Amino acid sequence: MQENFLNYNINIYCGDSYKIFDNLQNDSITVDHIITDPPYNISKDNNFNTMYSADRHGVDFGEWDKNFDLLSWIDKYISLLSPNGSIIIFNSYRNLSYIIERLELNNIEIKDILVWQKSNPMPRNRDRRYVQDMEFAIWGVNKNSKWVFNRPSNKPYLRSFFQSSIVSGIERTEHPTQKSLKIMQEIIKIHTNKGETVLDCFMGSGTTGVACQKLGRNFIGIEKDKKYFDIAKSRMIL
Numbered sequence: 001m002q003e004n005f006l007n008y009n010i011n012i013y014c015g016d017s018y019k020i021f022d023n024l025q026n027d028s029i030t031v032d033h034i035i036t037d038p039p040y041n042i043s044k045d046n047n048f049n050t051m052y053s054a055d056r057h058g059v060d061f062g063e064w065d066k067n068f069d070l071l072s073w074i075d076k077y078i079s080l081l082s083p084n085g086s087i088i089i090f091n092s093y094r095n096l097s098y099i100i101e102r103l104e105l106n107n108i109e110i111k112d113i114l115v116w117q118k119s120n121p122m123p124r125n126r127d128r129r130y131v132q133d134m135e136f137a138i139w140g141v142n143k144n145s146k147w148v149f150n151r152p153s154n155k156p157y158l159r160s161f162f163q164s165s166i167v168s169g170i171e172r173t174e175h176p177t178q179k180s181l182k183i184m185q186e187i188i189k190i191h192t193n194k195g196e197t198v199l200d201c202f203m204g205s206g207t208t209g210v211a212c213q214k215l216g217r218n219f220i221g222i223e224k225d226k227k228y229f230d231i232a233k234s235r236m237i238l
């Protein structure tokens with residue numbers, strides 16, 4: 001029997017996460033999980049003409065990925081987590097140690113690092129560097145909590161290694177760093193239960209929300225860029 005996932009709540013906001021936080025706090029909102037993909041601050045101004053040039057010297061996803069304050073949002077949003085809550089933050093390998101340190105200062109116990117391995121990474125400086133075929137996410141839980149870890153009974157253990165191609169075809173939107181829906185669904189199935197609430201305070205094109213909606217989780221999403229917000233809105237059934 002098909003479940004009616006439209007019974008689950010999807011609340012998305014177009015605005016700055018720092019400002020929307022005050023509204024959520026005033027409304028005493030709590031969430032079971034934060035699963036988010038904030039800017040990585042890895043963009044550099046470029047003069048290349050095509051994203052597909054193998055000789056390009058860096059990436060430029062847009063102004064939103066420059067001078068982003070990587071850490072202060074953590075102090076605020078952790079306060080919304082329920083006692084058995086968990087947090088998963090995607091980021092560049094360059095920033096992992098800073099984010100881990102900040103999470104630990106907020107009483108989060110780091111459990112593992114998840115790896116998304118891309119089967120078709122973009123070419124880059126092929127002669128002198130490795131291609132960038134991996135992205136990482138930090139998984140932490142509230143200290144002394146009973147965290148969710150849904151290991152399917154037919155698997156003796158789970159690897160922290162998720163594989164998919166970079167997003168293409170009908171799934172692809174105009175968002176330059178759109179996450180794979182397949183990966184987000186796999187992560188959400190393992191780390192959250194049906195009916196729980198997941199927050200993504202940097203939702204971009206809304207991939208986390210789409211995965212939540214498909215899997216029967218409530219979702220709160222925030223995106224400050226109206227163009228990306230509208231894309232996210234169009235991908236969810238509201």
Ligand SMILES: C[S@@+](CC[C@H](N)C(=O)[O-])C[C@H]1O[C@@H](n2cnc3c(N)ncnc32)[C@H](O)[C@@H]1O
Pocket residue numbers: 015016017018037038039040064175177178179180201202203204205206207208222223224225228
């Ligand atoms: C890495 S992208 C998220 C991509 C997303 N996972 C997806 O699949 O499309 C980060 C997003 O955070 C947004 N952003 C940056 N600063 C923000 C802020 N202060 N409040 C809300 N959104 C913000 C950017 O506009 C960008 O779309």
